[in-house]
Amino acid sequence: MTTPSTMMALVKESPGPGLTYKDVPVPEPGAGEALVRVVNASVCGTDSIIYDWEPWAERRMTTLPRITGHEFAGVIESVGHGVTGYPPGTRVSAESHYFCGSCYQCRTGRREVCRSMRIMGVDADGAFAQFILVPAVNLWKNHPDIPDRVATLQEPLGNAVDTVLAEDVTGKWVLITGAGPMGLMCLAVSKAAGAYRVIVSDPNEYRLELAERMGADIVLNPNVMPLSGPVLTATSGNGVDVLLEISGSSAALHEALPLVTPGGRVSLLGIFGGEVSLRLNEDVIFKKLRVYGITGRIAFSTWHTVSRLLSSGQLDMAPLITHEFHISDYEKAFELMRTGRCGKVVFGV
Ligand code: NAD
Ligand code: ZN
Numbered sequence: 493m494t495t496p497s498t499m500m501a502l503v504k505e506s507p508g509p510g511l512t513y514k515d516v517p518v519p520e521p522g523a524g525e526a527l528v529r530v531v532n533a534s535v536c537g538t539d540s541i542i543y544d545w546e547p548w549a550e551r552r553m554t555t556l557p558r559i560t561g562h563e564f565a566g567v568i569e570s571v572g573h574g575v576t577g578y579p580p581g582t583r584v585s586a587e588s589h590y591f592c593g594s595c596y597q598c599r600t601g602r603r604e605v606c607r608s609m610r611i612m613g614v615d616a617d618g619a620f621a622q623f624i625l626v627p628a629v630n631l632w633k634n635h636p637d638i639p640d641r642v643a644t645l646q647e648p649l650g651n652a653v654d655t656v657l658a659e660d661v662t663g664k665w666v667l668i669t670g671a672g673p674m675g676l677m678c679l680a681v682s683k684a685a686g687a688y689r690v691i692v693s694d695p696n697e698y699r700l701e702l703a704e705r706m707g708a709d710i711v712l713n714p715n716v717m718p719l720s721g722p723v724l725t726a727t728s729g730n731g732v733d734v735l736l737e738i739s740g741s742s743a744a745l746h747e748a749l750p751l752v753t754p755g756g757r758v759s760l761l762g763i764f765g766g767e768v769s770l771r772l773n774e775d776v777i778f779k780k781l782r783v784y785g786i787t788g789r790i791a792f793s794t795w796h797t798v799s800r801l802l803s804s805g806q807l808d809m810a811p812l813i814t815h816e817f818h819i820s821d822y823e824k825a826f827e828l829m830r831t832g833r834c835g836k837v838v839f840g841v
Pocket of ligand 1: 536651670672673675695738739741743760764
């Protein structure tokens with residue numbers, strides 16, 4: 493198959509809401525780069541933020557036009573000078589955070605907090621296109637037992653692995669606030685990692701049903717009753733060992749933090765809309781909690797973990813992929829995501 497000179501792509505053309513599905517040139521791989529033919533791509537909350545042109549997107553996306561999207565699976569089309577080990581047809585995904593490799597963090601084993609991080613689909617052209625250029629150091633070879641429509645989820649699953657496994661969860665009571673795709677992935681990872689019981693809270697009943705289908709032991713709607721009663725009853729008054737905050741709602745954090753047992757652990761993945769004030773003395777310090785901020789993935793240790801959990805069948809993403817669209821139906825996909833009546837949305841490209 494010869495590489496065409498143009499391709500269809502979802503492009504943020506100018507500041508403001510919406511995206512444009514249009515014909516653009518296929519890029520050519522330079523030294524150290526690979527051109528990947530995209531098969532599936534999945535939609536992240538960040539893509540909705542870019543679509544809706546929320547303040548984060550406006551602040552962050554200063555160079556337009558930009559092809560969006562950063563979760564994908566595909567096959568190597570061609571590689572540039574100096575790239576070895578990726579013959580055409582190799583099935584790949586990629587780490588979406590492009591590290592500089594030279595800052596203090598990159599040079600001290602903390603690439604996930606690189607000071608000059610560039611993000612695929614935000615600072616560089618992304619995966620909502622028939623082809624994407626990726627730095628070869630970011631490529632990940634996909635396991636033969638993981639189909640492309642699932643392999644595209646490896647990127648966000650890496651965040652979930654990092655969130656859940658910041659410490660061991662074996663035999664622990666886990667409370668997850670927020671049952672969006674990220675919260676549900678954290679649920680799946682917690683169960684795979686041997687958590688004792690997982691409690692999931694979300695005001696969205698559709699998502700609570702999904703959580704139940706994915707193995708949540710207790711689901712709670714904070715709009716129906718406060719979490720404290722059922723959580724303290726279930727845990728014999730002790731509270732949970734682990735809180736995973738995956739909603740980005742300060743109300744959720746305020747409600748859940750007092751339910752963590754003294755000496756417990758908190759992982760924060762949800763992104764809050766602004767400043768959050770906490771009763772640090774009562775809810776963190778005197779309880780000797782360990783609080784982790786989580787961002788991105790650990791490349792590539794979380795990729796190994798995710799690939800193994802998926803290929804072994806320990807993680808089942810079938811219930812989470814609730815909708816699949818051809819990429820040309822992107823408007824329907826973003827409209828659906830706005831309703832919250834979905835799990836993960838996957839594009840065929
Ligand atoms: P999402 O918006 O689909 O899900 C958030 C869920 O939280 C929704 O289902 C919503 O109903 C629920 N929620 C709202 N208020 C709640 C409350 N009071 N109690 C419990 N649940 C409540 O988003 P997502 O894609 O699943 O991502 C979840 C969060 O993780 C977002 O804040 C996102 O920005 C963040 N995130 C962070 C990183 C990172 O690297 N730190 C990466 C990916 C996503
Ligand atoms: Zn760096």
